[in-house]
Amino acid sequence: MTRQRILDLYFLDARHKLIEIAAFLDRVERVEGNADFRLDAFRDALAELADPKPDKAKRVLMAFSDTTAEPIPAATTKAACGAWPGRKPAVA
Amino acid sequence: MRFIEPHAHMVSRVTDDYRDLVAAGCAAVSEPAFWAGFDRSSPQGFYDYFCQITEYEPKRAAKFGLPHFCWLCINPKESEDVSLAQDVVVLIPQFLDRPTVLGLGEIGLNKNSRNELTVLEMHIELAAQHDLLILVHTPHLEDKHKGTRLTIDALKNNRRIKPERVIIDHVEEHTIELVLEAGFWAGMTLYPGTKCTSSRAIDMIERFGPERLWMNSACDWGESVPLAIPYTALDMRKRGHSADLIDRMIYRNPCQFLSQCPKFKLPGS
Numbered sequence: 014m015t016r017q018r019i020l021d022l023y024f025l026d027a028r029h030k031l032i033e034i035a036a037f038l039d040r041v042e043r044v045e046g047n048a049d050f051r052l053d054a055f056r057d058a059l060a061e062l063a064d065p066k067p068d069k070a071k072r073v074l075m076a077f078s079d080t081t082a083e084p085i086p087a088a089t090t091k092a093a094c095g096a097w098p099g100r101k102p103a104v105a
Numbered sequence: 106m107r108f109i110e111p112h113a114h115m116v117s118r119v120t121d122d123y124r125d126l127v128a129a130g131c132a133a134v135s136e137p138a139f140w141a142g143f144d145r146s147s148p149q150g151f152y153d154y155f156c157q158i159t160e161y162e163p164k165r166a167a168k169f170g171l172p173h174f175c176w177l178c179i180n181p182k183e184s185e186d187v188s189l190a191q192d193v194v195v196l197i198p199q200f201l202d203r204p205t206v207l208g209l210g211e212i213g214l215n216k217n218s219r220n221e222l223t224v225l226e227m228h229i230e231l232a233a234q235h236d237l238l239i240l241v242h243t244p245h246l247e248d249k250h251k252g253t254r255l256t257i258d259a260l261k262n263n264r265r266i267k268p269e270r271v272i273i274d275h276v277e278e279h280t281i282e283l284v285l286e287a288g289f290w291a292g293m294t295l296y297p298g299t300k301c302t303s304s305r306a307i308d309m310i311e312r313f314g315p316e317r318l319w320m321n322s323a324c325d326w327g328e329s330v331p332l333a334i335p336y337t338a339l340d341m342r343k344r345g346h347s348a349d350l351i352d353r354m355i356y357r358n359p360c361q362f363l364s365q366c367p368k369f370k371l372p373g374s
Contacts, residue, residue, distance in 0.1 A: 014311075014345055070278040074277055075250065078248075078249065078250040078251065078279065079247050079248055079250070084217050084219045084255060085217055086218065086219060087219070087220065088215060088216035091182050092245075093216075093245040093246035093248050094246070094247065095246045096246075096247055
């Protein structure tokens with residue numbers, strides 16, 4: 014497997030997904046109202062892509078993750094929402 | 106192409122899916138017990154469900170010549186009620202001798218609560234007492250990394266649990282190393298949106314090697330793809346992977362893990 018082969022196989026799909034991300038941010042920024050921790054986490058995760066170090070997918074996943082170690086006292090919901098509200102934004 | 110679908114919630118799929126699985130080369134399916142999308146109201150609800158996956162689903166699969174196996178538990182989403190969970194766990198042993206029951210699953214955590222952990226530990230102890238295989242569900246999205254670490258600790262805390270008899274499913278890039286380094290099997294789930302894609306699963310195979318890895322669709326009542334495994338096999342072929350590696354990933358690896366239960370026998374084997 015070469016870099017050229019990976020580009021041949023996946024470039025168009027990745028390009029499509031990047032445009033979707035850009036359009037999502039345009040959409041969120043275009044409308045009024047407050048955002049929440051999910052957008053902060055999203056921006057932190059995006060910043061990981063600019064870092065040339067390997068394991069970008071892992072770092073993106075961790076940017077959305079609960080990094081605490083202890084079980085929570087009780088489950089008050091069943092669903093996950095995609096980002097952890099306890100995370101302090103790294104990107105201002 | 107032959108493959109095993111080791112994690113599919115066939116109770117929530119129409120019979121056409123059995124036909125399509127077999128036509129695509131599926132040699133066996135295994136079905137962990139899971140959340141129905143609503144909370145069952147009593148232990149009797151679970152009893153009926155266990156009857157469904159040990160009696161009715163194998164008959165439905167057999168119409169297409171497909172061996173159907175299953176796993177039993179009270180799933181993590183219904184584990185906040187410890188009293189209910191205790192009553193369900195007490196029911197499980199009467200089903201363990203049924204010919205298609207492979208072990209306990211999909212046990213695990215959902216929101217990583219104390220009660221969920223207590224119920225997980227009950228299941229782990231039951232598995233240790235009966236020397237059962239374990240299939241673990243790891244939480245969704247932001248809860249996955251923490252839940253995987255808590256689950257690994259809970260498994261390691263029971264010294265009778267042998268890591269090679271446990272598969273920790275739904276791994277992603279931030280949890281796969283934790284699982285493999287602890288000696289467990291790791292499952293990559295090809296489920297749209299909330300879990301892995303075929304390209305990422307193949308990346309993980311390339312990075313970590315094929316040892317102790319399997320793939321599954323975890324198809325259920327949500328938008329999911331019962332044929333995700335053969336589709337991923339095609340993607341592996343596009344990347345130039347050998348027929349031998351593909352066969353190992355989609356057939357021989359799941360057979361290797363599941364065959365640790367003597368009940369897992371395929372026709373002609």
